Amino acid sequence: MLPEAAQQVDLLLECRWLLPMTDDQPSLEWQGVAIDKGLIVGYWPLEEARQRVMPDRVHALHQHAVIPGLVNAHNHAGMSLLRGYADDLPLMSWLNDHIWPAEARFMRGDFVADGTRLAMAEMIRSGTTTFSDMYLAPEDVVDSIAEFGMRAQLCTPLIDFDIPWSRNFTHGLEKTRALTDQIRPFPALSLAFGPHAPYTVSDESLTLLARAQQALGLPIQMHVHETADEVNQGVTAAGIRPIERLHRAGLLGPGFQAVHMTQLTESDMALVKSTGTSVIHCPQSNLKLASGMCPVKVLLDQGIPVALGTDGACSNNDLDMFDEMKTAALLAKGHSGNAQALPAMDALAMATREGARALGLGDITGQIKTGYAADITAVDLQALNTVPVHHPESALVYAVNSRQVSHVMVAGKLLLEHGQLTGIDEKALLDTVAQRLSEMTTEYTQ
Amino acid sequence: MLPEAAQQVDLLLECRWLLPMTDDQPSLEWQGVAIDKGLIVGYWPLEEARQRVMPDRVHALHQHAVIPGLVNAHNHAGMSLLRGYADDLPLMSWLNDHIWPAEARFMRGDFVADGTRLAMAEMIRSGTTTFSDMYLAPEDVVDSIAEFGMRAQLCTPLIDFDIPWSRNFTHGLEKTRALTDQIRPFPALSLAFGPHAPYTVSDESLTLLARAQQALGLPIQMHVHETADEVNQGVTAAGIRPIERLHRAGLLGPGFQAVHMTQLTESDMALVKSTGTSVIHCPQSNLKLASGMCPVKVLLDQGIPVALGTDGACSNNDLDMFDEMKTAALLAKGHSGNAQALPAMDALAMATREGARALGLGDITGQIKTGYAADITAVDLQALNTVPVHHPESALVYAVNSRQVSHVMVAGKLLLEHGQLTGIDEKALLDTVAQRLSEMTTEYTQ
Structure with missing residues (x-):
């Protein structure tokens, strides 16, 4: 050649x-x-x-x-401004009593953009080149991502109720469609649907999502089976496990990225395997929120693809993929009781090649290979x-x-x-963060 | 005042x-x-x-x-030269087939001293001021520790069989006695007995140890209940659980530092609590060797003192107490299923005040306090x-x-x-490590 x-x-x-x-x-x-x-x-x-x-x-x-370059397959980049804002709390209290109220008060587009810039600077500094983002103002971060030069999958935040980004699920789908035009000029950006979780998306919305996916051909990234409570409540409400509900809606497949997945039966895993669904493992977030532990060794033994993500800075609290690889490799051993589980090379694969594949970028990035x-x-x-x-x-x-x-x-x-x-004024960025902290502190102590 | x-x-x-x-x-x-x-x-x-x-x-x-300054309450500092030498293996195969043979071949006094110098440089760089060491040539590291200026507890390696340091347990006790004279001029150094583990120390040796402890008044640091196999084999051999065996030998008490402790029944914990024994938690090592998980939240709820250690660089593979604090805080939540377990301030206490107390240095270091x-x-x-x-x-x-x-x-x-x-030539130290690696590589590829 x-x-x-x-x-x-x-x-x-x-x-x-x-x-x-x-x-x-x-x-x-x-x-x-x-x-x-x-x-x-x-x-x-x-x-x-x-x-x-x-x-x-x-x-x-x-x-x-x-x-x-490392692939951080699950993040909420704008949340970096809320890093350490509320710790040592379980998922539902953390979300309902702290994070969601804080987001409703502070997370306008300009806040989100500044948080995303902070997150990207941290990620670049620690070796990440590609990330998946799921946050409240995707259209406000497109320019910053392009300016910083990272590769990213933007997941639009789809949820049944009123959030800063959208009035309801349908409105979110409409805005997702509009975003496909906005990102077209940027070859390093891709778009995905980001339905929040089975417990915040109705059957009707899942049907709308399946139709939109057929029309637009985008991947889907969703929090699935993050906690036992979620699964139990899902079973009570629908009579079937949440992942089965997603399957019946026609959503699982190679374009589906299931984040967390700490609660998995044999039949759940068979469904994941047969549909070619990817799992995105966030070990530090799962530990910090006591959500449960993803059975990584079992998934890998079955040939199910597993990528790695930090989750947002509120539930980690850094965006360091080296830290995350170590935790993944150690926890896989501790959780399975097998010190040979997830050897170093497999942990590296999870943070590179398998991350790229899960995001649908497996032919572009994640390996050092001709072309x-x-x-x-x-x-x-x-x-x-x-x-x-x-x-x-x-x-x-x-x-x-x-x-x-x-x-x-x-x-x-x-x-x-x-x-x-290179090309980022770190001091100016830190000054901006200090200014944002001061705005938040003033507001939440009033 | x-x-x-x-x-x-x-x-x-x-x-x-x-x-x-x-x-x-x-x-x-x-x-x-x-x-x-x-x-x-x-x-x-x-x-x-x-x-x-x-x-x-x-x-x-x-x-x-x-x-x-952080207190690393369990380390085998000289092992830093074997960092990453054998990974992704269970404890017994790791020890018997890899670490012990490598130690027998390489770990002469000068090797141990160089490994300890590397370990101390890494620990100082990452904020540790006090460490406990348990390795094969304590008399060869005294001068280096004094030169580097760290505070340290040296645990003498006591074991029933022939090791590079001693012919047998009795010989180790004699050499421990000799070391009390050697360290006397160094106020930042203290000495402890370091019997390896219940499965490598006979009842007769435990009796000798109890007598020596009464004579010398030194603390004891020992690997205890590191794995389920250890406990099961101990019960089979002695008819009682290993920690009960140590208690009957008269060893448990405020001067006893029980390292690992991943396998604990209610009655084990009652024994620990009633005797004032300290637990030293090494979460990354326990995960990496799939040894089990120490029930930290239960111990703390019962008022049992818990300190934190990295263990040696072979089973971690760094000596970073910030990394260890994060793992401890996250794992306590994940293992107990309670996101409120081990909040940040308690993890910091474990790595400072409680570490100092476990090593018998609670009136000297581990807090910022007058005097x-x-x-x-x-x-x-x-x-x-x-x-x-x-x-x-x-x-x-x-x-x-x-x-x-x-x-x-x-x-x-x-x-x-x-x-x-300050006062350490980092480049010269890295050159020495490269030379030691070259010696090992030459030898083990022959």
Whole structure:
């Protein structure tokens, strides 16, 4: 495929370790990754790469592990302004008595946009290149996402009652349709329906959603079986389990992203498996809200795809996918009673390749592979908490601190270089957050 | 107590937030902490502090939370050179097939000293001031600990069979006695017996230990009820549960530090409670080795003291107490099914005051209090992942990245200043680790 003469490319990454995260590739040492026009050209042993390509620019990542950019498959980015606002509470009290009232008071479009900018800066700083967002003002964050340069799936917040974004479910569907036009100019943005949860969406709304999905062909991301109470109340109300209700409405399938899924019977899993539905696991949020534990090892053993998300900053309280990978890998072992569950390489896959696949972006990002977007994260492993490096995947999952992320690029564009955000004025952003905090504090102490 | 005229002191810390972690003090804003001759003089609202004391030096920590230095109550520091050497394996296979053989081959005194130096550098960088160590060559790490300036409890490795340190249990007790002389010149070092576990220490050895404890008056730290298998085999062999066996040998009491404790019946807990025994919780290690889950909420509800430890770098794989606090707080909620379990302030107490108390250092360190050693950690909360700060304890436990630790002091001496280790040549240390890795790699690939 490649010419005998050296090929002109934009960039060569000289990598101490390379973890391409393709389906069957292990970690490699001393590789050169060539990038041109935002795409990955290929990778070869470093000496060979130096012969094959003539790069305009070289990044010497000589003590770094290079991985696909991380995919945070579930977030409510605008909530970052409410980080730590209410902790140590169970899901329903947390939502009804604290988060929803605070959102109703503060979360206008400009607040949401500032929170999303804070979230993106944090995510880029910690190695994430793609995220899924589900929050109250999607049309107000489109420009910020494009400006910051991340890849994102925007899920529109669909719910039966009146929220800051919409009067009701139908209104939300209409606004979703309008958003398809708004995001068209931005190739790194995609759209999904974001129905809140089975207990906040009626059967009638589910029918409308199925029809809208057929018309627009968008994926669906939804909180499903987050707690035992949700499932029990769902069974009481409908006579069937919530996931069966979604199935009967015609919604499950490869385009359906079921978030949380801590309560799963054998038949629930059979339904997920047979329909090709993806699971999005949010271990830190599930622990913090005492929602339950997703049986990750059982799901993976059955071949069900599992992606990873932080959830919003209110129930985590950071957006650090390295932290999340470690928790996922540890909790899978503790919960299954099997120390071999979710080994480091599988946790990394969940946060890269499988995340991209769950969001319908599996042919574009999540792997380092010829023709894929150059969405790449480099991590400096020469640090007190990661040496000696016996195995790079172990260092990345079990020991790395996300501040070791040194370079992050999306579609070949550097968003982080030597640990510094490029093109984002971090100080101005922190000042904006301080101003927003002051507005909230003034209001909630009145 | 203080004179009307301003008192001359070595240092004044100007703190945006102060969390003294005394038994009943909440977090405070804008305080001044005065330090003199290695001890805490007191703290007052900042303006008052500026009137009361005349410091030689001021640290302006105007966007920082100031807390007692963290106490890592269980570690095997020398094992840091084996970080990530063998992962994703259950405890017994991990120990018997990987860790113990590797230790037998590599862990001579000089290796242990280098691993301990690496561990201490990592711990200081992440805000820990006091640690408990249990490893194979305690006499070879005394000088390094003194040089690095940390506070430490050294637990001597006591076990029935031949290990690099000792021929048998009796030999270990003799060497423990000798160590009491060696550590006498170092006021920040204390000594404890470190019998490995009930399944590696015979009844005869337990009797010898009880006698030695009466003679030397040292605390005991021991792995107890780490796994269900351990307890079941113990019951089969002795007819009683291991903790009951320790009690009958006369060992439980306020000086006994029981590490792990994932398998606890009501009567086990009654025994722990009635004897004043401390529990040392290592949540990440317990998850990683699928050992089980310590019922932290139940223990705390019963008034049993619980401290926190990382365990060694092989079963974690970092020594980051911020990471450990978050895992402890999240897991307590997930395991108990109660999102109110182990709120942020209690997790911080476990990692400071309660850790110090468990190690018998409760009158010296673990709190910011008049007359206590100035063992203090400052954390810069003005970061993308911790703003806005609605509540500092929430930021510290749920969102902080340990690289935000900016200042660390032990007995008033700065070991970390503006994120840089003082008095430790970090580059030389990393070079030494690389050399040790190369020696191990050469040997184990032969």
